Amino acid sequence: MVQRISDTMGQMEITSSVFAPLMIGASVGIFRLLDPDVLSEGITLLGGGASPMTSSAFMVLSGVYLILLSASSSLTISRLRSGEMSGGWENVPRNMMRAILSFSAGALISIAVIG
Numbered sequence: 001m002v003q004r005i006s007d008t009m010g011q012m013e014i015t016s017s018v019f020a021p022l023m024i025g026a027s028v029g030i031f032r033l034l035d036p037d038v039l040s041e042g043i044t045l046l047g048g049g050a051s052p053m054t055s056s057a058f059m060v061l062s063g064v065y066l067i068l069l070s071a072s073s074s075l076t077i078s079r080l081r082s083g084e085m086s087g088g089w090e091n092v093p094r095n096m097m098r099a100i101l102s103f104s105a106g107a108l109i110s111i112a113v114i115g
Contacts, residue, residue, distance in 0.1 A: 016073035025106020
C-alpha cells in the first residue's frame with residue numbers, strides 16, 4: 001500500500017511539473033488563433049480595459065499562474081509524502097525549473113505549429 005501511494009505521488013508530481021505546464025504552454029498558441037476583432041468585447045485585459053488581451057499578455061499571465069501552481073503543488077505533494085504540515089521548500093526549485101521548461105517548450109511548439 002505504501003508503494004502504491006508513493007507511485008501515485010510521483011505521478012502527481014510529474015503531471016504537475018511536466019504535463020500541466022506543457023498544456024498551459026500549448027494554450028498560448030491556441031490563444032493566438034482567437035480573432036481579437038471578433039472577441040474584443042469578451043476578452044479584455046483583467047476585465048477592465050477596452051482593448052483585447054494580446055497573446056504576449058496572455059503568455060505572461062499564464063506564466064505567473066504556472067509559477068504559483070508549480071510552487072503550491074510542489075509543497076502540497078511534498079507535505080503529503082512526508083506527512084508533515086510544514087516544509088517541502090527543497091523540492092520547489094527543481095519542479096519549478098521543470099515546469100518552466102515544459103511551459104516554454106509547449107508555447108514555442110504551439111506558436112510554431114499554429115503560427
